[in-house]
Amino acid sequence: MTRILIVDDEETIRLALRKFLRSRGYEVEIAGSGDQALESLDGGSFSLMLCDVRMPGMTGVQVVPQARAKDQDLAIIMLTAVNDAATATEVLSSGASDYLMKPVELADLQQAVDRALRKRTDLMERRRVDALIREEVALRTAELEREKEALRLMSVSIAETLINAMEAKDVYLRGHSQRVAELAGQLAEEMGLDQTISEDLRVAGRLHDVGKIGIRESILNKPDRLSAEEFEHVKRHVQIGLDILAPLSHLKTPLEYVQHHHEHWDGAGYPHQLSGEQIPLGARILCAADTFDALTSKRAYREPMEPLAALAHLKVDVGKQFDPCVYEALVRVVTRRFAAPRD
DSSP states (O other), X not given: OOEEEEEOSXXXXXXXXXXXHHHTTOEEEEESSHHHHHHHHHHSOOSEEEEESOOSSSOHHHHHHHHHHHOTTOEEEEEESOOOHHHHHHHHHTTOSEEEESSOOHHHHHHHHHHHHHHHHHHHHHHHHHHHHXXXXXXXXXXXXXXXXXXXXXXXXXHHHHHHHHHHHOGGGTTHHHHHHHHHHHHHHHTTOOHHHHHHHHHHHHHTTGGGGGSOHHHHTOSSOOOHHHHHHHHTHHHHHHHHHTTOGGGHHHHHHHHHTTOOTTSOOSSSXXXXXXXXXXXXXXXXXXXHHHHTSOBTTBOOOOHHHHHHHHHTXXXXXXXXXXXXXXXXXXXXXXXXXXX
8 A cells, every 4th residue: 555644733734634645545644743754754664755845843845855865766745835936946956746735625636646656656667677777787798798708718729729739830939928928917017007908918928929830840940040031931920820810809909919019119120110109018018028038948049048148138129129118027027036046
């Protein structure tokens, strides 16, 4: 049964309104002041409150916001004996949905009650639907994120299969991609970059050399210096890798790092001769990690360098091949990992 609270300091009005509304099938309670009204609201749930504007002590206008704070779904109709625009504006702006002039015509009261209850029902239904929509959107978003992550992992797994096939061809490259991935991620973390960048770099590191599967083994394992023609052939591995990875368009940022990881800070790199901050930061980090691991790994044409010696070797290319800030981060990471402990 719909419950209505009548708030008025005049007893005759309270009783008359209660008699009428009960005859219409409503459950009705009455209060003679604003304080009593708030106590009644604390004690039970009401669908509608009929409240006088002018009462001793707490006025009806003061009651409304406190009543709405207790129950945001409470419909409120104000009763006033003063017929002026200022009063109407005041009661409606305080949170009431309607107001009636005293003495109240019972037919007008019934219509106002019907309107207020109907509006209350509509608002509650709208909130319920909005909540369901938000819940559904949240669930669907979480589901899409899970699907996206599953797709990413599957894509990286497929690409790593190609990496493993490539590294199986070249004993000197075995484990290179994984080491570069981990070092690049650590450099991003050392530079205080967002975790997303770190994770994208780990993906890019694992994929950056996939294009070498299309490079002739005789060149990959050549013990001597490459000729100009051979070096041009090696440079093609970037585009070959991008072509292989092109279907993985959802890995946009890691692929961008792969595309530019051979660009140099001074613009002397490839494939687009980008320079400075034209090069994505992730690609600059990947370049440093890739070069460091190459120097500290055995190759057909040389023995591996010691890590700290490799840092000293790379220092001459700071501001040329390497972003100075990235190199500084590389020094900190490598020094912590490999520096001999002091006595």
